[in-house]
Amino acid sequence: MCEAMAQGVLSKKLLSGKSITVSEPRKERRDELKQKLRINVTSNNREAAQSCRILVLSVKPQDLDSVLASLKGTLKPDQMVMSIVAGGRISVISKGLAHGAIVRVMPNTPAQIGEGMSVWTATSDITKRQLNQARIILQALGKELYVNDEKFLDMATAVSGTGPTYVFLVMEAMIDAAVHLGFARHTAYQLVTETIRGSIMYAMKSGKHPAELRNLVTSPGGTSAAALYELEKGGLRTVLSRAILAAYERSKSLGERKSPSA
Numbered sequence: 001m002c003e004a005m006a007q008g009v010l011s012k013k014l015l016s017g018k019s020i021t022v023s024e025p026r027k028e029r030r031d032e033l034k035q036k037l038r039i040n041v042t043s044n045n046r047e048a049a050q051s052c053r054i055l056v057l058s059v060k061p062q063d064l065d066s067v068l069a070s071l072k073g074t075l076k077p078d079q080m081v082m083s084i085v086a087g088g089r090i091s092v093i094s095k096g097l098a099h100g101a102i103v104r105v106m107p108n109t110p111a112q113i114g115e116g117m118s119v120w121t122a123t124s125d126i127t128k129r130q131l132n133q134a135r136i137i138l139q140a141l142g143k144e145l146y147v148n149d150e151k152f153l154d155m156a157t158a159v160s161g162t163g164p165t166y167v168f169l170v171m172e173a174m175i176d177a178a179v180h181l182g183f184a185r186h187t188a189y190q191l192v193t194e195t196i197r198g199s200i201m202y203a204m205k206s207g208k209h210p211a212e213l214r215n216l217v218t219s220p221g222g223t224s225a226a227a228l229y230e231l232e233k234g235g236l237r238t239v240l241s242r243a244i245l246a247a248y249e250r251s252k253s254l255g256e257r258k259s260p261s262a
Contacts (some may be wrong), residue, residue, distance in 0.1 A: 083105065
């Protein structure tokens with residue numbers, strides 16, 4: 001995801017490659033990023049942090065505490081920290097870094113092609129200028145939504161952050177069903193992906209509620225009615241609701257830990 005952010009700001013010409021430094025422990029990955037994006041690379045977190053105005057934290061949740069400890073005391077008061085760490089609470093990050101200017105973001109994978117949805121919030125230490133900088137960066141990844149309470153980040157994780165997973169599973173199931181009917185797999189893939197893409201575009205342009213759109217394509221006794229009967233009988237709505245709730249609870253549990261000691 002951090003690579004997607006770098007690609008986004010580079011493609012929008014918000015920054016040049018020489019203005020971006022990525023800290024990465026694996027040499028092969030550093031070499032790949034340097035060659036692909038023409039950016040600066042290092043294996044030293046403190047070196048990267050000291051040379052930037054905006055520090056992006058993009059690590060696995062289980063690695064967050066050690067990374068924060070390695071950076072504590074490094075940052076200047078006017079540096080902005082943007083965290084895209086799943087479940088990484090602002091309080092944990094702020095205390096771990098001994099730093100107050102924190103932006104927390106929940107992006108999703110379509111950000112890699114500039115079609116993402118990022119939900120974000122910020123501490124009171126973030127200036128108006130920094131808020132604008134954060135917004136511009138996130139707009140390079142797609143759409144963004146600012147919320148004034150961190151609790152909405154866990155909700156966004158379950159809905160938009162994890163959301164592509166639900167869509168991909170539905171796509172996979174539809175493709176497999178089409179193959180079972182007799183279509184070649186590449187044909188099934190095209191039918192499903194174009195149907196989903198077109199349906200989303202139609203829904204967005206119509207402005208109608210999904211229930212209304214569904215009713216418009218469901219003729220009495222028709223194929224859609226037969227299919228919907230099986231989907232409802234199988235509990236599709238309930239299963240999706242439970243999946244989103246499970247993702248929400250998991251996101252909360254990732255953040256329910258003690259802050260690093262001062």
